[in-house]
Amino acid sequence: DGGITQSPKYLFRKEGQNVTLSCEQNLNHDAMYWYRQDPGQGLRLIYYSQIVNDFQKGDIAEGYSVSREKKESFPLTVTSAQKNPTAFYLCASRLGTYNEQFFGPGTRLTVL
Amino acid sequence: AQTVTQSQPEMSVQEAETVTLSCTYDTSESDYYLFWYKQPPSRQMILVIRQEAYKQQNATENRFSVNFQKAAKSFSLKISDSQLGDAAMYFCAYRSLFISNFGNEKLTFGTGTRLTIIP
Numbered sequence: 001d002g003g004i005t006q007s008p009k010y011l012f013r014k015e016g017q018n019v020t021l022s023c024e025q026n027l028n029h030d031a032m033y034w035y036r037q038d039p040g041q042g043l044r045l046i047y048y049s050q051i052v053n054d055f056q057k058g059d060i061a062e063g064y065s066v067s068r069e070k071k072e073s074f075p076l077t078v079t080s081a082q083k084n085p086t087a088f089y090l091c092a093s094r095l096g097t098y099n100e101q102f103f104g105p106g107t108r109l110t111v112l
Numbered sequence: 113a114q115t116v117t118q119s120q121p122e123m124s125v126q127e128a129e130t131v132t133l134s135c136t137y138d139t140s141e142s143d144y145y146l147f148w149y150k151q152p153p154s155r156q157m158i159l160v161i162r163q164e165a166y167k168q169q170n171a172t173e174n175r176f177s178v179n180f181q182k183a184a185k186s187f188s189l190k191i192s193d194s195q196l197g198d199a200a201m202y203f204c205a206y207r208s209l210f211i212s213n214f215g216n217e218k219l220t221f222g223t224g225t226r227l228t229i230i231p
Contacts, residue, residue, distance in 0.1 A: 033218070043203070045219070102159070103157035
């Protein structure tokens with residue numbers, strides 16, 4: 001089945017540690033995205049990538065980093081510079097210019 | 113910058129009845145997309161319906177339909193014959209029609225409406 005997978009579903013991290021969230025898609029989609037969701041707020045864009053080896057900052061990129069070495073994969077690293085990293089993180093992808101985004105199941109990150 | 117406003121944090125409806133969720137947006141663009149996404153307790157975001165601003169006809173998908181009022185910048189979602197499986201957070205989202213490298217790639221989301229279905 002085609003789809004977007006995110007792992008792990010739940011992630012715990014100690015303050016001061018970097019952590020990487022995985023996002024893989026086998027839909028042959030060109031563009032990929034990372035969003036953050038906090039209670040009472042909509043999704044906010046962290047980073048996006050329209051093609052391999054290229055990515056752009058979104059609205060809240062500070063404290064995060066990404067890479068896009070393969071079309072299928074778009075991992076997100078939450079660094080120790082992110083002041084409030086506890087949140088739900090959603091990865092999405094899109095095929096073509098005019099199509100909607102499809103979302104993965106998300107990763108819940110908790111900083112202890 | 114575009115903004116999306118959902119003024120109803122919570123709504124409830126009796127099973128089999130009809131409910132309408134409100135969404136307004138602000139933009140200076142003339143061509144764009146509007147979406148309704150559903151987020152059930154599993155937290156997976158699921159596309160419910162899409163509307164292209166250049167189309168006058170309101171989009172429909174089975175029991176889901178929209179009332180798109182471009183001049184008023186309003187985009188409401190109507191759910192007919194509500195079912196228990198419709199219980200979820202519903203998010204309205206905006207996206208520019210044309211994608212470039214100048215920041216219009218993203219979806220802009222509202223803060224969501226939590227819909228409860230009463231059996």
